[in-house]
Amino acid sequence: MVKIGILGVGTVGASVANILETNADILEARAGKKIIAKSGVVKNLSKDRGVSIALSDDPMDVVNDPEIEIVVELMGGVEEPYALVKKALENGKAVVTANKALLAYHRYELQEIAGDIPLMYEASTAGGIPIIGALRNGLTANHIESIQGIMNGTTNYMLTKMINEGALYDDILKESQELGYAEADPTFDVGGFDASHKLLILASIAYGIDAKPEDILIEGIQNITQTDVNFAKEFGYEIKLLGIAKKAENGVELRVHPTMIPASSMIAKVDGVMNAVSVVGDRVGETMYYGAGAGGDATASAVIADIVDIVRGNTGPMLGYKKGLESGLTLLPQEEISTHYYLRMEVDDKSGVLAAITRELEKFDISIESMLQQPHNSDDKVKLLFTTHECQEARIREAIEVLKGLDCIYGEIVMMRIEK
Amino acid sequence: MVKIGILGVGTVGASVANILETNADILEARAGKKIIAKSGVVKNLSKDRGVSIALSDDPMDVVNDPEIEIVVELMGGVEEPYALVKKALENGKAVVTANKALLAYHRYELQEIAGDIPLMYEASTAGGIPIIGALRNGLTANHIESIQGIMNGTTNYMLTKMINEGALYDDILKESQELGYAEADPTFDVGGFDASHKLLILASIAYGIDAKPEDILIEGIQNITQTDVNFAKEFGYEIKLLGIAKKAENGVELRVHPTMIPASSMIAKVDGVMNAVSVVGDRVGETMYYGAGAGGDATASAVIADIVDIVRGNTGPMLGYKKGLESGLTLLPQEEISTHYYLRMEVDDKSGVLAAITRELEKFDISIESMLQQPHNSDDKVKLLFTTHECQEARIREAIEVLKGLDCIYGEIVMMRIEK
Numbered sequence: 001m002v003k004i005g006i007l008g009v010g011t012v013g014a015s016v017a018n019i020l021e022t023n024a025d026i027l028e029a030r031a032g033k034k035i036i037a038k039s040g041v042v043k044n045l046s047k048d049r050g051v052s053i054a055l056s057d058d059p060m061d062v063v064n065d066p067e068i069e070i071v072v073e074l075m076g077g078v079e080e081p082y083a084l085v086k087k088a089l090e091n092g093k094a095v096v097t098a099n100k101a102l103l104a105y106h107r108y109e110l111q112e113i114a115g116d117i118p119l120m121y122e123a124s125t126a127g128g129i130p131i132i133g134a135l136r137n138g139l140t141a142n143h144i145e146s147i148q149g150i151m152n153g154t155t156n157y158m159l160t161k162m163i164n165e166g167a168l169y170d171d172i173l174k175e176s177q178e179l180g181y182a183e184a185d186p187t188f189d190v191g192g193f194d195a196s197h198k199l200l201i202l203a204s205i206a207y208g209i210d211a212k213p214e215d216i217l218i219e220g221i222q223n224i225t226q227t228d229v230n231f232a233k234e235f236g237y238e239i240k241l242l243g244i245a246k247k248a249e250n251g252v253e254l255r256v257h258p259t260m261i262p263a264s265s266m267i268a269k270v271d272g273v274m275n276a277v278s279v280v281g282d283r284v285g286e287t288m289y290y291g292a293g294a295g296g297d298a299t300a301s302a303v304i305a306d307i308v309d310i311v312r313g314n315t316g317p318m319l320g321y322k323k324g325l326e327s328g329l330t331l332l333p334q335e336e337i338s339t340h341y342y343l344r345m346e347v348d349d350k351s352g353v354l355a356a357i358t359r360e361l362e363k364f365d366i367s368i369e370s371m372l373q374q375p376h377n378s379d380d381k382v383k384l385l386f387t388t389h390e391c392q393e394a395r396i397r398e399a400i401e402v403l404k405g406l407d408c409i410y411g412e413i414v415m416m417r418i419e420k
Numbered sequence: 421m422v423k424i425g426i427l428g429v430g431t432v433g434a435s436v437a438n439i440l441e442t443n444a445d446i447l448e449a450r451a452g453k454k455i456i457a458k459s460g461v462v463k464n465l466s467k468d469r470g471v472s473i474a475l476s477d478d479p480m481d482v483v484n485d486p487e488i489e490i491v492v493e494l495m496g497g498v499e500e501p502y503a504l505v506k507k508a509l510e511n512g513k514a515v516v517t518a519n520k521a522l523l524a525y526h527r528y529e530l531q532e533i534a535g536d537i538p539l540m541y542e543a544s545t546a547g548g549i550p551i552i553g554a555l556r557n558g559l560t561a562n563h564i565e566s567i568q569g570i571m572n573g574t575t576n577y578m579l580t581k582m583i584n585e586g587a588l589y590d591d592i593l594k595e596s597q598e599l600g601y602a603e604a605d606p607t608f609d610v611g612g613f614d615a616s617h618k619l620l621i622l623a624s625i626a627y628g629i630d631a632k633p634e635d636i637l638i639e640g641i642q643n644i645t646q647t648d649v650n651f652a653k654e655f656g657y658e659i660k661l662l663g664i665a666k667k668a669e670n671g672v673e674l675r676v677h678p679t680m681i682p683a684s685s686m687i688a689k690v691d692g693v694m695n696a697v698s699v700v701g702d703r704v705g706e707t708m709y710y711g712a713g714a715g716g717d718a719t720a721s722a723v724i725a726d727i728v729d730i731v732r733g734n735t736g737p738m739l740g741y742k743k744g745l746e747s748g749l750t751l752l753p754q755e756e757i758s759t760h761y762y763l764r765m766e767v768d769d770k771s772g773v774l775a776a777i778t779r780e781l782e783k784f785d786i787s788i789e790s791m792l793q794q795p796h797n798s799d800d801k802v803k804l805l806f807t808t809h810e811c812q813e814a815r816i817r818e819a820i821e822v823l824k825g826l827d828c829i830y831g832e833i834v835m836m837r838i839e840k
């Protein structure tokens with residue numbers, strides 16, 4: 001019999017405790033041993049958690065309990081869980097965590113502390129989808145060429161509504177908040193930060209890259225309008241907030257941003273709150289993994305998969321590589337990212353404007369691939385939308401600065417990246 | 421260093437040997453040890469295999485080689501590889517096989533023989549997609565409610581062409597044969613037998629069901645016509661050859677047949693030679709796994725994932741359950757399968773016919789859900805197409821026999837199952 005303790009008995013923690021009880025039969029058959037949730041830790045003992053396990057408000061009651069072999073960390077936050085996970089590992093306990101922020105910041109320190117003690121984190125990325133296992137164990141034969149993931153259900157729900165139903169950003173954000181998909185302060189989701197944590201975890205397994213959220217390009221969906229949506233539709237794209245890891249010549253691109261992708265690709269077909277991760281390996285080609293990225297039971301499903309793997313003794317190297325044998329790839333500076341770009345700007349509705357713009361772009365070696373000019377407004381301005389051939393991020397950024405200085409261009413220039 | 425031997429150096433075997441060489445850097449970093457293909461066995465030594473490993477035509481040179489720790493079986497067939505795998509296991513060697521037929525017939529005997537020695541088979545099902553790992557390790561928290569898999573690329577390619585381009589069955593079969601997707605005798609693919617082997621493997625992991633191909637319902641795509649395709653389109657369905665495992669009240673349904681599924685479902689969007697497996701767990705909901713189901717490199721990717729898992733010591737119980745603790749679920753007899761049905765028949769174009777048919781169906785408690793009557797032919801017959809509400813397989817079969825005896829119905833009645 002294996003006893004576990006749960007740090008943080010919220011929605012996911014309660015699901016873990018309940019599934020261990022209701023699915024005990026099949027879990028014992030699969031793990032080969034009974035698995036029992038012994039106790040949990042909460043901040044507020046007076047609140048009913050809907051679980052039958054013993055609760056305490058002192059994390060040390062779990063972390064120092066000699067009967068507990070596996071500590072499940074579901075607290076959220078970074079530094080407090082880091083200290084507790086460290087302590088649990090030092091006490092020789094295996095750890096399962098669903099905490100993406102903890103891993104985004106401390107995964108390599110934790111790998112060092114854990115040594116041979118299992119530290120598992122399937123639930124940290126894309127909820128119930130077993131993507132960590134797929135990448136860490138299922139695709140080991142491959143050099144990973146790229147990863148593209150829809151790893152935030154809130155923003156995918158919002159984008160789906162904007163694209164399929166023509167909903168406006170502000171309206172759909174409000175609806176998402178009412179439905180409980182988005183927080184009162186939605187920045188963590190809509191700004192791409194949540195997805196960036198998950199991307200960093202996948203990038204470690206795929207490439208052995210040690211980077212933190214502040215090192216990588218992160219853009220949210222806040223500036224997308226129906227104009228962009230309509231352009232995307234017309235040119236055969238969907239817009240998704242993607243976490244992208246891509247092997248380039250001199251390093252690995254890591255970036256989170258709204259992306260135009262061909263509507264015919266499998267990941268473009270993933271709608272609503274669902275998550276999916278597409279991985280291209282040099283030998284297997286594209287594989288894709290789809291499912292629920294959030295929710296108590298789905299996340300608990302991944303937590304318990306890790307518990308069963310620990311009980312079975314199937315854990316492997318925490319970050320996919322034997323420590324010290326990482327691939328040696330490094331993070332490519334943001335300026336060196338290379339892709340296709342979409343630009344939207346408001347310009348004077350008169351002859352010569354287009355020539356002026358293309359002339360400036362040419363100076364940066366940027367060539368236009370497709371263009372759309374929208375019918376002009378009452379005030380003699382028109383919206384100009386175009387896409388570029390592949391060019392470097394640094395050049396497009398510089399070009400935008402120069403364009404913004406032109407007299408014929410008004411207000412902000414909105415840029416979105418395109419992956420083909 | 422771990423040395424492996426390969427029984428059968430055809431397309432997949434050569435890919436395994438080559439990937440072990442070209443991706444040796446990353447494999448060592450991930451497995452923690454060097455992995456070397458030492459030797460291989462082929463029937464015909466005079467044929468160039470494009471590999472640099474030593475070749476022999478005597479399987480015992482691999483199976484009895486004390487230096488070889490892992491035997492990779494890629495021969496095809498059933499009884500010869502069974503004897504060799506048995507011998508390798510008895511010699512204490514771990515085994516990796518891509519042989520679906522071997523497992524469809526002998527997986528429980530092999531589990532018995534293997535005992536604690538790893539016997540892995542990720543490549544046996546859906547090629548490069550790590551579905552065995554997902555089901556065996558990633559979804560252990562769940563009672564599996566159902567599995568629906570597109571696990572044969574040939575038939576999915578053919579159906580995609582029939583649906584998207586209006587191609588006729590005979591033409592597209594010929595094209596598939598020319599492209600090398602289909603064999604000269606295509607029965608194994610188009611008849612659903614290939615998919616049935618894979619389904620049986622998944623059903624063992626999900627449900628612990630010990631069944632053989634001849635125990636389950638297997639139907640192929642040979643009778644599908646453009647009439648059926650057009651009906652499906654009109655009513656919002658795609659037609660896919662699915663391997664289906666489904667927990668019912670009194671057992672588990674296992675069946676392979678062309679299936680009408682809602683065009684909006686993710687698995688309906690999987691086109692061409694690609695494979696995908698959708699799994700519904702009681703806690704995680706639906707997850708889906710997509711990728712290349714065949715091809716030398718994709719299949720070798722899965723073979724090598726197993727090799728790395730063995731080297732890492734991550735193997736778990738071969739069939740997902742601790743032997744003797746299987747779920748206790750049993751195969752539901754075919755007659756007790758319950759689903760929706762589509763029927764196509766040719767009838768007299770005169771009043772009273774429809775009433776006669778519905779009267780007969782009522783006797784079997786079968787009620788019609790939707791109907792389409794096609795414009796009549798020159799010979800005063802019309803095609804009648806309809807779908808039923810859920811009913812039992814036994815009743816629909818009996819009803820079809822009775823309908824065939826009616827004077828107003830001509831020729832065969834074609835039946836297809838519908839999953840919603």
